[in-house]
Amino acid sequence: MIPALEIKGINKSFGPMRALSDINLTVDQGEFFALLGPNGAGKTTLISILAGLCVADSGLAKIMGKNVVVDYQSARMNLGVVPQELVYDPFFTVREILKIQSGYFGNRGNTEWIEEVTNSLGLLDKMDQNMRTLSGGMKRRVLVAQALVHKPPVIILDEPTAGVDVELRKSLWKFMKNLNSQGHTIVLTTHYLEEAETLCKRVGMLKQGRLALLDTTQNLLKRFSGISLSVKTTSSAMPKSLDHYSMDFLSDGEWVFRLSDYSEVEGILEELRKANLPVKSLSLREADLEDVFFSVIKDN
Numbered sequence: 001m002i003p004a005l006e007i008k009g010i011n012k013s014f015g016p017m018r019a020l021s022d023i024n025l026t027v028d029q030g031e032f033f034a035l036l037g038p039n040g041a042g043k044t045t046l047i048s049i050l051a052g053l054c055v056a057d058s059g060l061a062k063i064m065g066k067n068v069v070v071d072y073q074s075a076r077m078n079l080g081v082v083p084q085e086l087v088y089d090p091f092f093t094v095r096e097i098l099k100i101q102s103g104y105f106g107n108r109g110n111t112e113w114i115e116e117v118t119n120s121l122g123l124l125d126k127m128d129q130n131m132r133t134l135s136g137g138m139k140r141r142v143l144v145a146q147a148l149v150h151k152p153p154v155i156i157l158d159e160p161t162a163g164v165d166v167e168l169r170k171s172l173w174k175f176m177k178n179l180n181s182q183g184h185t186i187v188l189t190t191h192y193l194e195e196a197e198t199l200c201k202r203v204g205m206l207k208q209g210r211l212a213l214l215d216t217t218q219n220l221l222k223r224f225s226g227i228s229l230s231v232k233t234t235s236s237a238m239p240k241s242l243d244h245y246s247m248d249f250l251s252d253g254e255w256v257f258r259l260s261d262y263s264e265v266e267g268i269l270e271e272l273r274k275a276n277l278p279v280k281s282l283s284l285r286e287a288d289l290e291d292v293f294f295s296v297i298k299d300n
């Protein structure tokens, strides 16, 4: 089967700034894939290259087998992108915007599909409202609908849930899961890592323009498995005797120890007692994608 996305040796610089370095990535049809990375890692740049909004300095990218440069139109027909930025035309109603967008893709007989999309996104009662009168979350729903008017097999969502309420987030994911189960390939970038963990079977992590990690979510959680012990004491410093532990200081006075076994907790508490540092709060949890993310960002 042709891959949904095929990215080979992509490089992109903005002046002296290397935004992407030798990116190689294949996403199969039907995958629900997470593209993660801290601010400025290159996620949006990679998406812009796929969407034909930005041209790579070298390398090759294909969507459903169509080269995004030499076969731009076919590639774009196969792709729906929900952009990170809220860009919209304030002079049109939701209905008009969706009609215009359908026109771009040469789609006319798609009324039923548009109705299904707008219904699933809770937009039906907003169809005749002007874009500028919609709330931020509603505008974002329209951006999602806009990306889907031509029923693309590959859908890329660039932080679609930034600044949206829990209800929309849930309904958006339900809708995306449904599209995925119908065979659509979905690539998601998000800073909500629990979202990626529950939705995406495979994860790619970009760090300073490089693909620092690529594996199934399950393997990553296994590989980085461990226990996090979060402790707050009356002091912001930890006793020297705990120096051999892997630990991070969080800005709110909390220390996070990375443990491989629950039995280590007792030893840590004992050292705190010896140092006369009363524990103000303590919590234990098993490693999640956020721990994987932080260890990759720190180490690689």
Ligand SMILES: Nc1ncnc2c1ncn2[C@@H]1O[C@H](COP(=O)(O)OP(=O)(O)OP(=O)(O)O)[C@@H](O)[C@H]1O
Residues within 6 Å of the ligand: 014, 017, 019, 037, 038, 039, 040, 041, 042, 043, 044, 045, 046, 084
């Ligand atoms: N048009 C541009 N001109 C110059 N530099 C750019 C341009 N677009 C992106 N960059 C730079 O390229 C790097 C990658 O940016 P990009 O927007 O791809 O990151 P990102 O991973 O999407 O980050 P975020 O999580 O903040 O959205 C950044 O350093 C950014 O400043």
Ligand SMILES: [Mg+2]
Residues within 6 Å of the ligand: 043, 044, 045, 084, 158
């Ligand atoms: Mg971005």
